[in-house]
Structure formats: structure tokens, C-alpha cells
Amino acid sequence: MPAARTGSRVSAKSQKVKGDSKSLKRKRDQEDLQKLQNDVDEFDPKPENTSKFSTLPISKPTASGLEASHFQNLTDVQARAIPLGLKGRDILGAAKTGSGKTLAFLVPVLEKLYRAQWTEYDGLGALIISPTRELAVQIFEVLRKIGRYHTFSAGLVIGGKSLREEAERLGRMNILVCTPGRMLQHLDQTAGFDVDNLQILVLDEADRIMDMGFQSAVDGLVEHLPKSRQTMLFSATQSKKVSDLARLSLKEPEYVAVHEAAAAATPTTLTQHYLVTPLADKMETLYGFIKANLKSKMIVFLSSGKQVRFVYESFRHLQPGIPLLHLHGRQKQVARLEITSRFSAAKNSCLFATDVVARGVDFPAVDWVVQMDCPEDTDTYIHRVGRTARYERNGKAVLFLDPSEEQGMLKRLEQRKVPIYKVNVREKKKLSIQNSIQDMCFKNPDLKYLGQKAFVSYTRSIHLQKDKEIFNLKKLDLDAYAASLGLPGTPQIKFQKGEDIKKLKNAPRAGLSSDSESEFEEDKKKRKKGEVRTKYDRMFERTNQDVLTSHYNKLIGDEGQAANDDDDDDQDFLSVKRVLRGDDLDGETSDGPAPGTKIIEGLGGEEPFVVDSKRREKMLKSKKKMLKFKGKGDKVVFDDEGVAHHPYKIQGEEDFIQDGSAEAQRQKFVESEAVKVKEADIDDKQLAKDKRREKKEKRKAREAMGSEDAMDGMPRLSGADDGEDPLALLASLPMPGEDSGSEAEEERRPKKKAKKWFQDDSDDERQKVKSKKGKGKVIEVAEAPNTLEDYEALAAGLLED
Missing domain, CATH: 3.40.50.300 (P-loop containing nucleotide triphosphate hydrolases)
Incomplete structure (x- = not known):
């Protein structure tokens, strides 16, 4: 210096x-x-x-x-x-x-x-x-x-x-x-x-x-x-x-x-544990662990930088209650230095990191080292756990293992003299965050994109690992792992080759394969690696075709023989793809459909649907091809009464001439229509007459009901209940012209309005004319008019006077 x-x-x-x-x-x-x-x-x-x-x-x-x-x-x-x-x-x-x-x-x-x-x-x-x-x-x-x-x-x-x-x-x-x-x-x-x-x-x-x-x-x-x-x-x-x-x-x-002869490859002050948790539960297990150690300083190691970003962003939204930091190799140098200094100075913090800080970096007073993803080898494990228990201080480490990784990893650690003990997660400490992560991915497309990248990077890291005794991608439940990351579906893995790509390519046809094809797949798997494959072998192994598949299945049957060995007459080199009927053979009749042929009725076509090949069987699932098989339907129209019939068509010229001259046809049409009009007129008149009679009866019934109500409202006399005739009592009552009833009649009659001191006779005349104009004629209608006759009767009543 x-x-x-x-x-x-x-x-x-x-x-x-x-x-x-x-x-x-x-x-x-x-x-x-x-x-x-x-x-x-x-x-x-x-x-x-x-x-x-x-x-x-x-x-x-x-x-x-x-x-x-x-x-x-x-x-x-x-x-x-x-x-x-x-x-x-x-x-x-x-x-x-x-x-x-x-x-x-x-x-x-x-x-x-x-x-x-x-x-x-x-x-x-x-x-x-x-x-x-x-x-x-x-x-x-x-x-x-x-x-x-x-x-x-x-x-x-x-x-x-x-x-x-x-x-x-x-x-x-x-x-x-x-x-x-x-x-x-x-x-x-x-x-x-x-x-x-x-x-x-x-x-x-x-x-x-x-x-x-x-x-x-x-x-x-x-x-x-x-x-x-x-x-x-x-x-x-x-x-x-x-x-x-x-x-x-x-x-x-x-x-x-100096420590080659030591009993352990890690410091004696380091306490090491591991717990077995499925891959899909690692996120929830890690979140529960962080929530249980909020007063600690810990480092969480993951396999890739994309996983670090996704876990950091997810937990940052969940807010576990501890300062969160993340560090990976894709960050800028200024940010990496700042995060390193912040974590070194912090008392309680959680750092999500890749292996960029797994070697030699001295973070003071680290309490826990958590390995969420299994390390690639024991050397990486030793370097990771070395971030704690430094300079004879105490420290703790925990390793998350999938059930498929447990046996192989423990074997490697035992060979390197690494003492590690199994622990179990308490049920009350488990926290379910899968629904929360799914909700965040739904609302935040950027987080969903990070989750997809994290899934692909993790699967790629497992695929590229050399130790297949520990890392086996086929043993992992990738669908559940994708769901734990909040993804709506499992992302496609493009780096897989060989049989995996072939299976994905032939997946849609898997449901249509016959039993012989499944047996053929099993025989193909049993084939030795060093066996030479000829052009014809590759031709017979094709599973993504439809034209000659049944023929190939016959050729590669058991012992190279056809399916029907007993009947020599039926052993044809190519099976018939269409069932020929008697009409097709010009008088020659066939013995019947080929073996294995299905005839389906009621699909809408002019003829039954014949399934005699895989292509025909596949047609059943194609809406477009089935519509073509059914043909064009007949067009119908509906008249005013809702009756369906074919649309009217113009008659041909020859047919028109056969029916006679144009004038004769017109006269015939007019006469037929006149008869129809007369019949309709008679029906209409009878209907109108019935409706008028019905209205008259209803009106009389209302008048009778009104008179009865008036009688009920009159005061009853003392002699009315003694068996005397009510008409006699009515006859004894005074008539309107008599003096005794004149006063009562005047009381019932409305009084005239008194003239004001400033009115004259001309005002009374104008008031009479005004009242006469304002009053219209009232016509009683039993019910709302429905037909033309009802409207005509209503109009005639209005035009009277």
C-alpha cells in the first residue's frame, strides 16, 4: 500500500x-x-x-x-x-x-x-x-x-x-x-x-x-x-x-x-441436518422455515439465478417479516457489492443466492445455511455450509432433499465424512402459500414469466447433472412442481431429446393405437442397443402415420405371421379399406365386411359409416370430415303458422306448358282463391256475430249486478222481514211528483253555484259552452279490441252524433 x-x-x-x-x-x-x-x-x-x-x-x-x-x-x-x-x-x-x-x-x-x-x-x-x-x-x-x-x-x-x-x-x-x-x-x-x-x-x-x-x-x-x-x-x-x-x-x-485425518470434513461446531420433502412442497417448507427463524441471519442456496429471482420476488410479496436480499451472477457489479455489504452489516436477514457466494466469502455471524436445491456434489455442499460456523463459531445447516435424491446424496456425504442427521418438519409449522403464489402470478404477468423461467432452468440443471444416481428428472413430479410455482400449466421442456420427444410427438395418436401397436412398443424397448437397424426396420417402427398402419401391424405380429393364420383364404397382403356391397360389384355380392370392420348407423349420412381403417376411425373425431360425410341438408322455411316446408321453387317451362295455357291457369287460380275467400268471409262473420252476442250478454249481466247493488244500498223497512211483499212497500212510497218527496229530491240534486257580484249572464253562457266542449262522449268497452270487427264497432260508436 x-x-x-x-x-x-x-x-x-x-x-x-x-x-x-x-x-x-x-x-x-x-x-x-x-x-x-x-x-x-x-x-x-x-x-x-x-x-x-x-x-x-x-x-x-x-x-x-x-x-x-x-x-x-x-x-x-x-x-x-x-x-x-x-x-x-x-x-x-x-x-x-x-x-x-x-x-x-x-x-x-x-x-x-x-x-x-x-x-x-x-x-x-x-x-x-x-x-x-x-x-x-x-x-x-x-x-x-x-x-x-x-x-x-x-x-x-x-x-x-x-x-x-x-x-x-x-x-x-x-x-x-x-x-x-x-x-x-x-x-x-x-x-x-x-x-x-x-x-x-x-x-x-x-x-x-x-x-x-x-x-x-x-x-x-x-x-x-x-x-x-x-x-x-x-x-x-x-x-x-x-x-x-x-x-x-x-x-x-x-x-x-491439515484436516485430512479429521473425523469430519466440516467444522465440528457446525450442526448439519436434512429433511425429506417433495419437490412441489419445497417452497412452502422454505417459507415456514423462514417464518420460524425471523431473528436469524441465513443464506438460502438455489441452483440457478432465475430461481433466485422468482423465490425472492414471490417471498417479497408475501412479506414473511424479515429483510430479504438476493444475489446471483447476472446482476451488475455495483448491485452485487451493495448487497454483499448490506448482508454483512445486517443482524437479521435472509439472502437468496446461487453458488457465487458459496466459496470463500466471509459473511459475519451467519446462523443458518439452507440448501433448498440439492448441491451437484459433496464439494459444493462443503463449501456452501462453510458460510457458517467460521473461525470456531457455532453454526447450523439444513438440506432439502426430494425422496428420489435422499439415498444417493446421503451415500456421497457418508463417503466424505460429513455427519448429517435427519429431521422432520412439525405439522403446525407448515404454511400453505401455493394459492397465494398462484394469485400473484395471475395478477402479475412478470412474476408468472419468472416462474416459467425458474421451472425451465431447474429442470435443465437436473438434466445436465452427471450423477444420475441422485439427479433423475423422470422421478420428479414436474406437474406438481409447476403448480407450486403458481403456473397454470407445466412449461414445455425443449432440451429433452430421443424417446421423450418421440412420445410428445405421438401423444395425440396414443389413444387410437391398437393392442398390437402397444406390444410393438414393448418389443422395441427390449431391443438390444448394438443391434443394426435396417431401412425396413425403421419403416415398421413408424407410429405417426395412418395409411398403412394396420398393414404394418400385421407384418410385425407375433412370429412374423398375420393375425389370422388359421384361415388361408383371408390372408391378404393388403386389407380392404372399403367395404364393397352388392350394388358396387354389378351383381356380384361379397361375403360380408372384412374382419374387424365396424358399421355405424345414424350419423346423418345417406349410407352407414364404415370403420375399416385407422384413418376412418380418426374421422370420427374430426367435425369437419364428419360434416362432409353427412352431406348437404335440405333447406326448409317456416310460414306464418310455424309449419316447415321447402322453399318455393320456380316451375320449369315444360311442366308449365303441360298444365295448360296461362289464361286457363290464371282463371283456375282465381276461382280457387275466390272459394277460399268466401269460406273465410263466412267464418269471419260468424265469429263477429258470436263476439257481439257475448258482449251484449256481458253488458246485461253488469246492469243486473248494478240494480242489485242499488237495492242492497236502500234502507230496509221494519216490515220487510215479516214476510210482506217488498213490491207493496215500494208502491206505498211517494213518487217524485208528490210534495212529500220534493224536498228530498232537492237535497239530492246538486246546488247551483252562486253568482259572484262581478259576474254577468254572458259569463254563464261562456261557461256552459266551455263545459260542453270539454265533456266527451263515454263509450263502455267490455274488453280490449282484438279483431278488425272490434275496431270497426268502436269506430262506428265514436262517429255517432
């Missing part, structure tokens, strides 16, 4: 004294360096001789940086690897996660360059390669802390920024921390970038860097680097393959495996 140097002005008189002091200082520095080199050469690299950093033969700047960063005691891997690194040996280091491997190679890097008196003009002296950006950032931060008193310049090259900006600073860097792809890009494209003086190469998580994902990048890097260098490889699971070591040009490497 470049340190600011301060100087004081000196006068011209003291320049000679200053020159002497500089020479003395350089001499003392040379002596110190020589003494340090001698101490390193004489140091015994046995672990029992070193327990603290103060006992190591290291320079003062390094010792001061370690002390300022509060590093005092050495871990097992540091006690064995640092002395060998100080002596310039190539190292293969393997130790458990969280054992302090970062300091095991950073201290030798600083000491190597310090003893070589490296300056910025000497170029690149040390190259540290990490598989992920997060781990590279973490290594660079540790390097800044312990190297704060050195004068070296260090840089971080991980991508995410402009290539030109990084290239401008590369020439002045002594130590570079980088990822393989970005570093190879600079070596190929950046002009003036010189690595010929490289002193030391470090690969952290070397097994991951040297696997198939980074193989081409590592090979390209090694081609640019000088062979005369020191190389150190560190990982929790180290590879000792000769091919890998030869690629990196290691010279007699020292294998440092």
Missing part, C-alpha cells in the same frame, strides 16, 4: 550530511534484509514451532499490519503453509472452510515482494486469482488491512467497470487480485501490460478455478505467465490430479492438508 512520505526541507549546508544519512539507511536496510533472509532460511517450518505471528520470520511492515488488524494467533493451515510459502515452495493447501486460508497466502505474497525490494517500476509481482467477484473483493480488503504499512500498489480487477479505465492503472500495480475471465481479457487486449517479471501466482478455491467452467481461461492465463515463479493453490477441497498440476507448472509442490 503506498504510504505518504513526508520530508523536511534542508539547507544547502546540510546536503552533505543528508547524503551520508541516506547511504547509511540503505546500508542498514540491506543488512536487515539479509538478516531476514537468513532467518527465513534457518526457520524450521514445523507447526509446533509456530503458534503466533510474532514467532514468524516476517518484516516489520507486515508484522505491524497484522497487529493493527488484530491477528495474533495462527490457525492450523496458517502454521503449516506460511513457513513453506516464506521459503518459496509451491503449495497445495486444503483445509476446512473458515480456517483462515486467506492469510496463509497473503503473508507470503507480501514477504516475497518485500525481500525482493519490489517497486512500481518493476511491474506486476504477484497475481491472486479468485473464481468469484465477491471473494476477490474480500481478499483485496484483507490485503489492504495487513499491508497498510507497505509501499506496494495493489489493484482489483473483477469486471463491471470500463476496460480502458482498468488498463490505465494496470501498469503501475505490484499486486493484482482478479477473476480469471477479466484478467485474461487484459492479457489479450491491453497493450503494454507486462507480466514477465511475475514472482508469485495464487489460486484461491483452486478446484473451482480449474474445473470445466474456467479451464480455457486458466489455460490462457498460464500461457502468458513465466514458468520461473512460485505457485500456491488453496481450497477447502483440493485436487491432486497430475493433469491439473501440470497445467499450472508446479515444481515439487508441498501438499498441506
Whole structure:
């Protein structure tokens, strides 16, 4: 790390004294360096001789940086690897996660360059390669802390920024921390970038860097680097393959495996569990687990970045009550760094992540590591659970396994000495969220799209796994898994080949296949792999045709014989596709329909429908073809009375001439229609007469009812109930002309309106005329008019007077 140097002005008189002091200082520095080199050469690299950093033969700047960063005691891997690194040996280091491997190679890097008196003009002296950006950032931060008193310049090259900006600073860097792809890009494209003086190469998580994902990048890097260098490889699971070591040009490497003889490959402070849950229930199980550990800090590992996005977005809408974060390789570099720092500083949080943070990244105080998806191998499992229980702290881990993955994965973990115990989920802790996720996918198309991508990416990851004893796509219930993601249907998987595609292609015809076809499919499955298939074999195996299928089924029957071996007369090479009747043979009659032929009546055609082939059988399910078989129907029209009949057609000319002359036909038509009119007139008159009689009877009935009501309203006399004649009593009553009744008649008669003092006789006359105009004639109608006669009678009554 470049340190600011301060100087004081000196006068011209003291320049000679200053020159002497500089020479003395350089001499003392040379002596110190020589003494340090001698101490390193004489140091015994046995672990029992070193327990603290103060006992190591290291320079003062390094010792001061370690002390300022509060590093005092050495871990097992540091006690064995640092002395060998100080002596310039190539190292293969393997130790458990969280054992302090970062300091095991950073201290030798600083000491190597310090003893070589490296300056910025000497170029690149040390190259540290990490598989992920997060781990590279973490290594660079540790390097800044312990190297704060050195004068070296260090840089971080991980991508995410402009290539030109990084290239401008590369020439002045002594130590570079980088990822393989970005570093190879600079070596190929950046002009003036010189690595010929490289002193030391470090690969952290070397097994991951040297696997198939980074193989081409590592090979390209090694081609640019000088062979005369020191190389150190560190990982929790180290590879000792000769091919890998030869690629990196290691010279007699020292294998440092401090925990190789340990009883377990994981830290003893780590408690590991697994639970068996079907694939379709993993989302609900994970949500219940998070709800039960809201005060914890946990990392949830998934197989792909698309799964991480979908689970994060789904749970973010459900709001479990804990801060949620997500991290995957498709994010921008700024976002990844921000999420990493936020999760490191958080006390309670849940991070959904892929394997980009599974190796080497040190998140403080992680309580739980949850593996929702089964890891690809035991090495990945060990690296994942290593994010907790670091530096002898306690930690817990849980692994979700599908029933098809349980046996194979437990077998692999047992071989690697990983102690893991089975647990069961409490029933009261289970939470059902499938309906909520389905509702969210229905309302949010973007979430539904993420769910489809997550489904496809998960199935692809299972399909590409090498260990088929653990990962078998055919044993997974993909329909239920798609439903658990809230999808309305199972997305189509396009990467499946072979028999799966053939089954999908022939699925619509599966219901129409005969028994012989099913037997043929079983025989085809039993065929040996090495058997040669001829052109005719492939022809007979075709199942997506209809024309000659029954013929092929006969040819490939049991023992290569036809179905009807007993009857030689019926063994035809091609079976008849149409049943010929007597009419078709011009007098020759057939013996009957062919065997297996079906004749269906009542389908609407002129003739019965004959099913004598698979094509004819398939026609039954085609509406278009069945309509064509039924033919064109007869067109009918409905008259005013609702009677259906064929539409009127124009008579032909010949038929018209046969019926006689036009005048005769017209006279005949007029006479027939006149007879019809007379008959209709008689019926109409009789109907009108009946209606008038009915109305008259109704009117008389109403008048009789009115007189009876009037009689009921009159006061009854005392003698009326004594058997006397009521008519006699009525006769004894005074008539209207008599004096006794004149007063009563006047009381019943309405009184005339008194004239006002300002009215005259002309006003009375105008009032009479006005009242006469306003009053209309009232006609009683028993019921609403229905016929023409009713309307005529009503009009005649209105026109009277």
C-alpha cells in the first residue's frame, strides 16, 4: 500500500550530511534484509514451532499490519503453509472452510515482494486469482488491512467497470487480485501490460478455478505467465490430479492438508441436518422455515439465478417479516457489492443466492445455511455450509432433499465424512402459500414469466447433472412442481431429446393405437442397443402415420405371421379399406365386411359409416370430415303458422306448358282463391256475430249486478222481514211528483253555484259552452279490441252524433 512520505526541507549546508544519512539507511536496510533472509532460511517450518505471528520470520511492515488488524494467533493451515510459502515452495493447501486460508497466502505474497525490494517500476509481482467477484473483493480488503504499512500498489480487477479505465492503472500495480475471465481479457487486449517479471501466482478455491467452467481461461492465463515463479493453490477441497498440476507448472509442490485425518470434513461446531420433502412442497417448507427463524441471519442456496429471482420476488410479496436480499451472477457489479455489504452489516436477514457466494466469502455471524436445491456434489455442499460456523463459531445447516435424491446424496456425504442427521418438519409449522403464489402470478404477468423461467432452468440443471444416481428428472413430479410455482400449466421442456420427444410427438395418436401397436412398443424397448437397424426396420417402427398402419401391424405380429393364420383364404397382403356391397360389384355380392370392420348407423349420412381403417376411425373425431360425410341438408322455411316446408321453387317451362295455357291457369287460380275467400268471409262473420252476442250478454249481466247493488244500498223497512211483499212497500212510497218527496229530491240534486257580484249572464253562457266542449262522449268497452270487427264497432260508436 503506498504510504505518504513526508520530508523536511534542508539547507544547502546540510546536503552533505543528508547524503551520508541516506547511504547509511540503505546500508542498514540491506543488512536487515539479509538478516531476514537468513532467518527465513534457518526457520524450521514445523507447526509446533509456530503458534503466533510474532514467532514468524516476517518484516516489520507486515508484522505491524497484522497487529493493527488484530491477528495474533495462527490457525492450523496458517502454521503449516506460511513457513513453506516464506521459503518459496509451491503449495497445495486444503483445509476446512473458515480456517483462515486467506492469510496463509497473503503473508507470503507480501514477504516475497518485500525481500525482493519490489517497486512500481518493476511491474506486476504477484497475481491472486479468485473464481468469484465477491471473494476477490474480500481478499483485496484483507490485503489492504495487513499491508497498510507497505509501499506496494495493489489493484482489483473483477469486471463491471470500463476496460480502458482498468488498463490505465494496470501498469503501475505490484499486486493484482482478479477473476480469471477479466484478467485474461487484459492479457489479450491491453497493450503494454507486462507480466514477465511475475514472482508469485495464487489460486484461491483452486478446484473451482480449474474445473470445466474456467479451464480455457486458466489455460490462457498460464500461457502468458513465466514458468520461473512460485505457485500456491488453496481450497477447502483440493485436487491432486497430475493433469491439473501440470497445467499450472508446479515444481515439487508441498501438499498441506491439515484436516485430512479429521473425523469430519466440516467444522465440528457446525450442526448439519436434512429433511425429506417433495419437490412441489419445497417452497412452502422454505417459507415456514423462514417464518420460524425471523431473528436469524441465513443464506438460502438455489441452483440457478432465475430461481433466485422468482423465490425472492414471490417471498417479497408475501412479506414473511424479515429483510430479504438476493444475489446471483447476472446482476451488475455495483448491485452485487451493495448487497454483499448490506448482508454483512445486517443482524437479521435472509439472502437468496446461487453458488457465487458459496466459496470463500466471509459473511459475519451467519446462523443458518439452507440448501433448498440439492448441491451437484459433496464439494459444493462443503463449501456452501462453510458460510457458517467460521473461525470456531457455532453454526447450523439444513438440506432439502426430494425422496428420489435422499439415498444417493446421503451415500456421497457418508463417503466424505460429513455427519448429517435427519429431521422432520412439525405439522403446525407448515404454511400453505401455493394459492397465494398462484394469485400473484395471475395478477402479475412478470412474476408468472419468472416462474416459467425458474421451472425451465431447474429442470435443465437436473438434466445436465452427471450423477444420475441422485439427479433423475423422470422421478420428479414436474406437474406438481409447476403448480407450486403458481403456473397454470407445466412449461414445455425443449432440451429433452430421443424417446421423450418421440412420445410428445405421438401423444395425440396414443389413444387410437391398437393392442398390437402397444406390444410393438414393448418389443422395441427390449431391443438390444448394438443391434443394426435396417431401412425396413425403421419403416415398421413408424407410429405417426395412418395409411398403412394396420398393414404394418400385421407384418410385425407375433412370429412374423398375420393375425389370422388359421384361415388361408383371408390372408391378404393388403386389407380392404372399403367395404364393397352388392350394388358396387354389378351383381356380384361379397361375403360380408372384412374382419374387424365396424358399421355405424345414424350419423346423418345417406349410407352407414364404415370403420375399416385407422384413418376412418380418426374421422370420427374430426367435425369437419364428419360434416362432409353427412352431406348437404335440405333447406326448409317456416310460414306464418310455424309449419316447415321447402322453399318455393320456380316451375320449369315444360311442366308449365303441360298444365295448360296461362289464361286457363290464371282463371283456375282465381276461382280457387275466390272459394277460399268466401269460406273465410263466412267464418269471419260468424265469429263477429258470436263476439257481439257475448258482449251484449256481458253488458246485461253488469246492469243486473248494478240494480242489485242499488237495492242492497236502500234502507230496509221494519216490515220487510215479516214476510210482506217488498213490491207493496215500494208502491206505498211517494213518487217524485208528490210534495212529500220534493224536498228530498232537492237535497239530492246538486246546488247551483252562486253568482259572484262581478259576474254577468254572458259569463254563464261562456261557461256552459266551455263545459260542453270539454265533456266527451263515454263509450263502455267490455274488453280490449282484438279483431278488425272490434275496431270497426268502436269506430262506428265514436262517429255517432
